[in-house]
Amino acid sequence: MAKAHTSLFGKHILLGISGGIAAYKSAELTRRLRDTGAEVRVVMTQAATQFVTPLTFQALSGHAVHSELLDANSEAGMGHIELARWADAVLIAPASANTIARLAQGRGDDLLSTLCLATTAAIAYAPSMNRVMWADTATQSNCATLTARGYTQLGPASGVQACGEIGEGRMLDGDDLVSALASIFRTGILQGQRVLITAGPTHEAIDPVRYLANRSSGRMGFALARAAHEAGAAVTLIAGPCALATPADVERIDVVTAAEMLAAVQQRTPACDIFIASAAVADYRPAEIIGQKIKKSAAEIQLTLVRNPDILATVATSSPRPFVVGFAAETEALVDNARDKLARKQLDLIAANDVSGTDIGFGSDYNALQVIWPNGEQSLPRARKATIARQLIGLIAHHYHKKQHEKNTA
Ligand code: C5P
Numbered sequence: 243m244a245k246a247h248t249s250l251f252g253k254h255i256l257l258g259i260s261g262g263i264a265a266y267k268s269a270e271l272t273r274r275l276r277d278t279g280a281e282v283r284v285v286m287t288q289a290a291t292q293f294v295t296p297l298t299f300q301a302l303s304g305h306a307v308h309s310e311l312l313d314a315n316s317e318a319g320m321g322h323i324e325l326a327r328w329a330d331a332v333l334i335a336p337a338s339a340n341t342i343a344r345l346a347q348g349r350g351d352d353l354l355s356t357l358c359l360a361t362t363a364a365i366a367y368a369p370s371m372n373r374v375m376w377a378d379t380a381t382q383s384n385c386a387t388l389t390a391r392g393y394t395q396l397g398p399a400s401g402v403q404a405c406g407e408i409g410e411g412r413m414l415d416g417d418d419l420v421s422a423l424a425s426i427f428r429t430g431i432l433q434g435q436r437v438l439i440t441a442g443p444t445h446e447a448i449d450p451v452r453y454l455a456n457r458s459s460g461r462m463g464f465a466l467a468r469a470a471h472e473a474g475a476a477v478t479l480i481a482g483p484c485a486l487a488t489p490a491d492v493e494r495i496d497v498v499t500a501a502e503m504l505a506a507v508q509q510r511t512p513a514c515d516i517f518i519a520s521a522a523v524a525d526y527r528p529a530e531i532i533g534q535k536i537k538k539s540a541a542e543i544q545l546t547l548v549r550n551p552d553i554l555a556t557v558a559t560s561s562p563r564p565f566v567v568g569f570a571a572e573t574e575a576l577v578d579n580a581r582d583k584l585a586r587k588q589l590d591l592i593a594a595n596d597v598s599g600t601d602i603g604f605g606s607d608y609n610a611l612q613v614i615w616p617n618g619e620q621s622l623p624r625a626r627k628a629t630i631a632r633q634l635i636g637l638i639a640h641h642y643h644k645k646q647h648e649k650n651t652a
Contacts, residue, residue: 249427251279258334260341261289264413326360336370346384366394373409431639433474438514440521442482458522460484465631500550
């Protein structure tokens with residue numbers, strides 16, 4: 243796999259296919275996307291199914307193809323809202339003049355157009371049509387509308403067209419589309435910055451076989467490491483015990499206890515620009531670690547716990563200090579508690595998550611955050627942790643650069 247495409251590894255790509263002769267090329271495109279390690283789900287418009295059968299894409303993507311907006315069977319499996327949330331990016335290839343017009347109008351009367359309204363993921367489209375249709379003012383104005391809304395236009399290329407004419411309007415080749423899609427994830431907003439992230443739980447030994455821990459899976463921190471790397475940063479991830487694969491090109495340091503995590507963090511803070519504490523560090527540890535396995539002879543035993551160092555507060559009060567981001571996992575008064583923590587620990591930004599539910603936060607693939615800084619806040623509504631991580635990295639980069647700018651102009 244080309245190195246430039248590693249940012250597609252593990253990504254969820256929703257491939258939208260509209261009705262055009264280039265739909266046959268999307269069979270090869272599905273293959274190329276999967277070769278990068280991306281997971282692909284295909285949505286076809288009715289017209290697209292006239293050109294290539296859904297069965298082709300089912301075989302190539304490894305998943306049933308979706309084409310109906312109101313289909314009781316697929317709604318029971320993965321409905322349109324779930325599909326919209328599932329996607330890290332939507333790629334519409336080929337994008338016909340009709341589909342482009344429908345998207346520009348914000349229609350929601352078929353599955354593909356509805357998904358584009360319902361997703362927070364990046365949307366890219368590869369126009370494919372006869373050169374005169376492409377040059378038409380209506381098509382050009384629809385594309386300008388989509389660009390203004392943040393859609394990424396990929397191509398078209400010039401050359402011989404299916405109708406025999408020569409000109410602009412050919413869908414880009416599969417390789418070019420894969421490269422262009424990969425670059426959507428490489429934003430460069432943290433290019434040249436060094437980011438240090440803590441993730442996962444810590445384990446605090448009680449005796450040689452038992453420990454105190456918590457339900458943190460580490461997924462949020464790992465997703466942040468991946469997103470920061472894609473944003474161009476050099477990333478070091480200090481991870482408590484968790485069974486997750488290290489994101490590509492991220493330096494990982496494994497630790498077990500809060501004390502080990504603090505030591506690893508302190509060693510690296512002088513060489514970091516941004517510190518993100520997403521680890522669920524144990525607040526207390528047993529006062530002593532019993533040398534032998536505790537026998538279950540007594541009816542009751544006492545365990546004395548002592549406070550662990552607060553890693554986040556230690557970094558925030560160090561000098562010189564990096565830009566410091568904390569997390570606040572709360573089960574009540576989310577914003578008030580987080581704002582209090584922001585001030586008390588002298589943070590630049592805090593991401594508060596409600597951990598009272600079961601389908602977000604700890605152990606889940608989903609999260610929702612309220613991101614708070616000294617004079618503002620923003621909600622990141624429920625989405626996959628990969629999506630939330632990219633959005634949070636975007637906010638962190640924005641506030642980090644703003645602070646740097648203020649420092650330089652003070
Ligand atoms: O005060 P509280 O534990 O709720 O603060 C949570 C934030 O502080 C998280 O960002 C967590 O990573 C960090 N923290 C830490 N060291 C601790 C406890 C929490 O870095 N001992």
